[in-house]
Amino acid sequence: MTLTSSTTVETDDVTVVVATRNRHERLRETFPHHRARTILVDNGSDEAPPWFPGVRTIPLGENRGAAARNVGVSLARTPFVAFADDDSYWTPGSLARAAATLRQHPRVALLAARVLVGPSGRLDPVSAAMAAAPLGTAPGGAGPSIMGFLACSIMVRREAFLAVGGFEPRLFVYGEEGLLAMDLAAAGHELAYDSSLVVRHLPQPAGRDNGMRARVEARNRVLTAMLRRPWGVVAREFGAGWRADRRGAADALRQAGWAWRHRRPLPPGVERDLRRLWTTDAAEITPVDNGRL
Incomplete structure (x- = not known):
């Protein structure tokens, strides 16, 4: 137990x-x-x-x-x-x-x-x-x-x-x-x-690699879009990822084959909710620090 x-x-x-x-x-x-x-x-x-x-x-x-x-x-x-x-x-x-x-x-x-x-x-x-x-x-x-x-x-x-x-x-x-x-x-x-x-x-900021974090965040933003979002959103997220960290966006492109094999577009209602959040920027807030695992 x-x-x-x-x-x-x-x-x-x-x-x-x-x-x-x-x-x-x-x-x-x-x-x-x-x-x-x-x-x-x-x-x-x-x-x-x-x-x-x-x-x-x-x-x-x-x-x-x-x-x-x-x-x-x-x-x-x-x-x-x-x-x-x-x-x-x-x-x-x-x-x-x-x-x-x-x-x-x-x-x-x-x-x-x-x-x-x-x-x-x-x-x-x-x-x-x-x-x-x-x-x-x-x-x-x-x-x-x-x-x-x-x-x-x-x-x-x-x-x-x-x-x-x-x-x-x-x-x-x-x-x-x-x-x-x-x-x-x-x-x-x-x-x-x-x-x-x-x-x-109670985060401890010392020792964090902000450059690595920016790269991974950009990659994950694009990969998540590839896995679930319409292609227009994928293009938009790739552009945002490219502006944020070109290496991260490039990392996502290298994994496009994997993302395509695991792609499952969202139901229309869920996609509609995500678009509402995006237009208000509510989904774009960055946490103070979400930890390092």
Whole structure:
């Protein structure tokens, strides 16, 4: 049985999946805050991560990026899974409230929490964008409908997540959330933002390679469009990617064959929602820092 690192368990319906890589000191700070059964997935750290009593640790032996979370979800045995990174945690009461909301709203497959960044607790711009998103709230819905999120601040319905394949390994990190949001929506699920749920995010900016990040974000933006969007949108996203980072856009072109083989255009309703978001720039907000796996 996978147990929790905390003396307080808020709900037996949730497993927290924590992905970590080479941030052991921060992990020691955040891990005791998890108030549910927890699975720790180590993404090929240079040294073994800290040991926490009663917690199942999965050493991958390599860095799989966001797809490391898929491993944790597959091993969970609860109906709902919350994600956290080694620099984030759900605040007291949020896990139990999110689980209760998912029980009450069976059409919702993903709930996104409000993210407060750093010691001062400043609101992440992505959270502000989700609260103001123009899609409205579905009748009887759990909150404003969304088509994007921060991966370290969501709770998912485990079966729905696994059915769509989770996070795409080819995207690795930086912008991997968009494709998952599209696939859940295409499968008929609702995605909602709930500002009563709170996640604290304590990023450590030192040591980040912003040039690499820009390249991967540009690549993933184009690849995601190739996989799901109309060709006119693909052309637009390639142009944006080329202006942002030519190497990233070129990387996407080199993977066009793979993208074509895995291409599944979205249902018209989902594509229409994405276009509404694009026209308001709500989908273009950049998070303060979405972590490094």
